[in-house]
Amino acid sequence: MPRVRQTIQDLTAPAMHGRGYVQQGEQRAASYLRQRFQKLGLQPLAPKYTQAFSLDVNTFPGQLQFQASAGSSHKSARRFVPGVDFIAEPNSGGGHVASRAIIFDSLVFTDAAARRRWLAHRLAGQAVVIPARQLARLEAPNFPDDSLRNSLNGAAARITLVARKLTASLSAEQSPQIRLQLLSDRWQNALPWLTIGVEANLRHQYPTQNIVGYIPGRIQPDSFLVVTAHYDHLGQMGNEAYFPGANDNASGTAMLLELAAHYTRPENRPAYSVVFLAFGAEEAGLIGSRYFVEHPLIPLNRIRFLINLDLLGTGDEGATVVNGREFPAQFQLLQHLNESQHALKSVAARGKAANSDHFPFSERGVPAFFLYTRGGIAAYHDVQDRPETLPLTAFANVFTLIRSFLDALQTQPETK
Ligand SMILES: [Zn+2]
Known part of the structure; x- marks a missing residue:
């Protein structure tokens, strides 16, 4: 377990910059994995373990500033903290705005006079503040009132108030509008003057990579088990x-590294x-795994089974298996192993879901x-x-469970 903690520490360190597209974070993580693969003695599945591909992605590499004050010349301002109080939406554009906040009026949905008043606003160069629920209503595909939607898009900045938590994501596109999300309890009507500065950079064909290695099989090297x-x-x-x-x-x-360490032992x-x-x-958007299935480095029809590992840091409520319902025999095997090992409180089966790299x-x-x-x-x-608060409750047991599952798959008669 100390080695597991160290791996997680290494991958989450500030030097990795969140393993994304600013400061070559993903490249740093890839170099780290290349070194680990090499040390373990994995065979490269491509030169330098690297399958290169590229993607378009919107990034926020520099200034990200957002503050509220009582007026344009007012000295005491409330400075919002990026990541903690607010985030940029995935497709936010960049720029600078200094404006009195224009609060979206929810009466526009029901009251014709309020709607007229709203549409009379000149929003160019201005910042609009709108609760997330109302934005969702406006952006619903069947919402009939285009002029309301268009007027909102005419604002220089759109601040969406979200209730519980900030949840970030990535986009391959960039809107002309600055788009931020602010936790709703941070918003104060007493400080309606907003100053915003966002640097946004839409990267085209940003080069990145999958890191790929393998251990040749002792008996049937052209049958593959895949860990992703x-x-x-x-x-x-x-x-x-x-x-x-x-x-x-x-x-x-x-x-994945622990399983590789296990199977590379003679x-x-x-x-x-x-x-x-x-x-x-x-x-x-599953770009690396989609690229792999388009450019497979092993014949896909020789893959006996693939197990994808994503979000393994908890476990006090057990685990869920996407595709468990699609492959009942393998799921039964996994469940049987889980019961005999008392590994997890429960292992639940789900149907198909496009929520991680198994999907392509x-x-x-x-x-x-x-x-x-x-x-x-x-x-x-x-x-x-963060690593400090990641419990790793079931990590060791999940390791044993997956290892024995992979072992068992190799002793079963081939079904194909
Ligand atoms: Zn994620």
Whole structure:
């Protein structure tokens, strides 16, 4: 377990910049994994363990400033902290705005006079503040009133008030409008003058990579078991905030490395070849795994089973297996192993879901599970997903469970 903690510490360190597209964070994480693969003695599945690809991604590499005050010349301002009080929306544009906040009037939905009043506002150069629920209503595909939607898009900045937590994501596009999300309890009507500065940079064809290695099988080297985990995360947001991504997915990457360490020991050399795929650009929309299935480095129809590891840092409520319902025989095997080992409180089966890197493989007919642990922490896609608070409750037991599952798959008669 100290080595697992160290791996997670290394991947979440400030030097990795959140393993995203600012300060080459994802490249630093990739170099780290190359070194670990090499030390373990994994065979490269591509030169330097690297399968290169590229993506378009919107980034926030510099200034990210947002403050509120009583007036334009007022000295005492409330400065909002990026990551903690507010975040940029994935497709936010950049620029500077200094404006009195224009509060979206929810009466526009029901009251014709209020609607007329709202549409009479000149929003160019201004900042609009709108609660998330009302924005969702305006942006619903079946919402009939285009002029309301268009007027909102005409503002220079849109501040959405969100109730519970800030949840960041990535986009391949950039809006002309500055778009921020502010926790609603931070908003104070007494400080209506907003000063905003955002540097946004839409990167085209940003070069990134999957890191790929394997252990040749002892008996049937052309049959493959595949272990996957994405190593990328959301990166940095402005100069101050970065997303450590301890649970998502330093935890799964650490598990992948532990399984690789196990199978590279001579006494554990597997009968089938075991492939380890550390994907990039999962957070940008499963881009690394989609690239792999389009450009497979092993024949996809020789994959006996694939297990994808994402969000493995908790476990006091057990684990869930996406595709558990699609592959009942393998799920039964996993459950049987879990019961005999008393590994997890429960292992629940789900149907298909496009929520991680197993999905592009599933769609190509590769039998695959995605296993994630449940319970413990609420941190997700936010600056709170830190190594210090990651419990790793079930990590050791999940390791044993997956290892014995992979072992058992190699002794079963082939079903294909
Ligand atoms: Zn994620």
